[in-house]
Amino acid sequence: MDLANLLESCRAGDELAWEMLVRQTQSRVYGIAMTYVRDRDEARDLSQDIFVRVYRNLDGCKDADRFLPWLVRIARNACIDHLRRRKARPPARDIPADEALRLVAPDEAPDEEMERQARRRVVETALHSLSEINREIILLKDMQGLALEEIARLLNLPLGTVKSRSSRARLELAKAVQDLVGPAGAEATA
Amino acid sequence: MNTRCTAWEALLDAHLGGGLAADDAAFFRSHAAACDRCRDLLRLVSADLPALAGEEAPRLADSVIAVTSGPACGRAEALLGARPDGGLSADESLLLQGHLDHCRACADLALTLESALATVRELAEPELDPAFTFDVLRATSATRARKRGGALPRLADRFGAWWQGQAARPQFAWEVAFAATVVLVLLFGTPLSPARRAPAKALAAVQASPGWMIDTAGDLTGVAGERIGGVRQDVTERRNRTAPDRADLLRHGREAGAALLHGNFDTAAQRLRAAGGDLTRLWRDWRDDGSAAAD
Structure with a gap:
C-alpha cells in the first residue's frame, strides 16, 4: 500500500491503516524526540503525544509527497513545546545521556554492540554540544533527510543560509567528536 | 630567434604529445636540424628530468605553499562540509582529494565526519518496544471517537x-x-x-x-428529654437516609475535579451533571421526610 492510499485510508478513519502508519513512522518520530529530550521514557511519552497531534491533524496533510516534512514539522513543534514546558517545570530527576542509549541489537556480538553504543554515545554528546540551530539542521538534513528547501521553510531561513550552515554544522560535529575522542577519533568512531 | 623559431616553438607541445600533422612534422624536423637554439631546446625538453626523491616533493610543496597562498585547509574544510550533499563539482572533488592525500589533519577530519554522519543516520530510527504502537493506538482511539462525534467534541x-x-x-x-x-x-x-x-x-x-x-x-x-431524643433521632434518620446521596455527590465531585484537571471536559461536564442530580436528590430526601414528619 503506497503512502497516498495509506493516508487516505487513515483520513477515512481506517484503524488498520492508522496502525500501519504508526508502525512505519514510530522509530523516526521517536528518533526526533530523543534528539530533543535525550531521555528514553520522556521521548516515548513525547512520541505518543506527537502521534496524537498527527492523528488530530491528518486532514492537514493533503499531499503524500510532503508527508515526511509535515510529520517532522509536527514532531519538531511538539518537542519545542515540550522543552518550553519542561523549562518552566523541570522534571523531578535528571537522567544521564548514557542511559538514553540502551538500544537493543540482539543479533550483534557483545563487543560490536558495545562499540556501537560507545560510538553513538560520542556522537550524541557531540551533537548536543552544538548550537541549537546547527543541531536542528543536522537533525533535519542528515538524520531525517529533508531537502534543504524544506529545512529553509521549516526554520524560516534563507536557502543559502541553510546550505552554508549545514556545511558548517557537519564540520562542527566532526570537530566536536574529535574533541571528545582525540584526533584519531575516526578510528574510534569508525 | 626569428619568426620561424616562433612558429617552431608553437609546434613543440604537439610534437611532444605526438600529435603533429605531416606537413608540420616536416617543418618541425627541418627547422630543428637547421637552428642550433631550437635543437638545444628540443634536447632539453625531451630529456628525462631528475625527479625529487622520497619525502622531498611534499616538503617542497609545503614550503612553497607556506610562502605563497598559505595552507589550504580552510578551503578544504568548506568543501568537506558540503561533500555529503553531493554538491561538489568534479574539479572540486579532485582538488579536495588531492589535499586530503597530503594533509593528515584534514584526512582525519574527513574520516571522522564520514563516520559521525553514518552514526547520525543510525540515530534517526532507534528501536522501540512493541508496546509503543498499542499505546499510541489507545491514545488516539479517544481522539478518534471525538473526531467521529462532530465539530463540538473536536x-x-x-x-x-x-x-x-x-x-x-x-x-x-x-x-x-x-x-x-x-x-x-x-x-x-x-x-x-x-x-x-x-x-x-x-x-x-x-x-x-x-x-x-x-x-x-x-x-x-x-421540653422533656424524649423531645431532644426525638430531634436527635430525626437528624440521624435524615443523615442515614441521605448517606448514599452524599457519597454519590462526593464521588462525582471528585471525578469532575480530576477530569477538569486533566482537561477532559466532556467527562467533567457529565460528572458535574451527575453531581447536580445527586444534590437535588439529597435535598429532596432530606426535606421530604422533614415535611412528612411535620405532617
Missing part, C-alpha cells in the same frame, strides 16, 4: 489540550486566584454588583442565628 478536544497546557504553567495558580478575586469583587464588592446585598443579608442571617438558637435551646430545655 472543539472540546482542542480546548482540553489548551487547558492542559495552561494547567501545566507555574503561574496558573496565581492567575486563577487573581481571576477569582476579580470575579468576587465584581459580584459583591462594587455599588453596581448584582449580588451587592448578599453579604449584608448573610450577616443579618448570622446575627439572627443566636436568637433562634437561644429560642431553640430554651424550647429544648423546656
Whole structure:
C-alpha cells in the first residue's frame, strides 16, 4: 500500500491503516524526540503525544509527497513545546545521556554492540554540544533527510543560509567528536 | 630567434604529445636540424628530468605553499562540509582529494565526519518496544471517537489540550486566584454588583442565628428529654437516609475535579451533571421526610 492510499485510508478513519502508519513512522518520530529530550521514557511519552497531534491533524496533510516534512514539522513543534514546558517545570530527576542509549541489537556480538553504543554515545554528546540551530539542521538534513528547501521553510531561513550552515554544522560535529575522542577519533568512531 | 623559431616553438607541445600533422612534422624536423637554439631546446625538453626523491616533493610543496597562498585547509574544510550533499563539482572533488592525500589533519577530519554522519543516520530510527504502537493506538482511539462525534467534541478536544497546557504553567495558580478575586469583587464588592446585598443579608442571617438558637435551646430545655431524643433521632434518620446521596455527590465531585484537571471536559461536564442530580436528590430526601414528619 503506497503512502497516498495509506493516508487516505487513515483520513477515512481506517484503524488498520492508522496502525500501519504508526508502525512505519514510530522509530523516526521517536528518533526526533530523543534528539530533543535525550531521555528514553520522556521521548516515548513525547512520541505518543506527537502521534496524537498527527492523528488530530491528518486532514492537514493533503499531499503524500510532503508527508515526511509535515510529520517532522509536527514532531519538531511538539518537542519545542515540550522543552518550553519542561523549562518552566523541570522534571523531578535528571537522567544521564548514557542511559538514553540502551538500544537493543540482539543479533550483534557483545563487543560490536558495545562499540556501537560507545560510538553513538560520542556522537550524541557531540551533537548536543552544538548550537541549537546547527543541531536542528543536522537533525533535519542528515538524520531525517529533508531537502534543504524544506529545512529553509521549516526554520524560516534563507536557502543559502541553510546550505552554508549545514556545511558548517557537519564540520562542527566532526570537530566536536574529535574533541571528545582525540584526533584519531575516526578510528574510534569508525 | 626569428619568426620561424616562433612558429617552431608553437609546434613543440604537439610534437611532444605526438600529435603533429605531416606537413608540420616536416617543418618541425627541418627547422630543428637547421637552428642550433631550437635543437638545444628540443634536447632539453625531451630529456628525462631528475625527479625529487622520497619525502622531498611534499616538503617542497609545503614550503612553497607556506610562502605563497598559505595552507589550504580552510578551503578544504568548506568543501568537506558540503561533500555529503553531493554538491561538489568534479574539479572540486579532485582538488579536495588531492589535499586530503597530503594533509593528515584534514584526512582525519574527513574520516571522522564520514563516520559521525553514518552514526547520525543510525540515530534517526532507534528501536522501540512493541508496546509503543498499542499505546499510541489507545491514545488516539479517544481522539478518534471525538473526531467521529462532530465539530463540538473536536472543539472540546482542542480546548482540553489548551487547558492542559495552561494547567501545566507555574503561574496558573496565581492567575486563577487573581481571576477569582476579580470575579468576587465584581459580584459583591462594587455599588453596581448584582449580588451587592448578599453579604449584608448573610450577616443579618448570622446575627439572627443566636436568637433562634437561644429560642431553640430554651424550647429544648423546656421540653422533656424524649423531645431532644426525638430531634436527635430525626437528624440521624435524615443523615442515614441521605448517606448514599452524599457519597454519590462526593464521588462525582471528585471525578469532575480530576477530569477538569486533566482537561477532559466532556467527562467533567457529565460528572458535574451527575453531581447536580445527586444534590437535588439529597435535598429532596432530606426535606421530604422533614415535611412528612411535620405532617
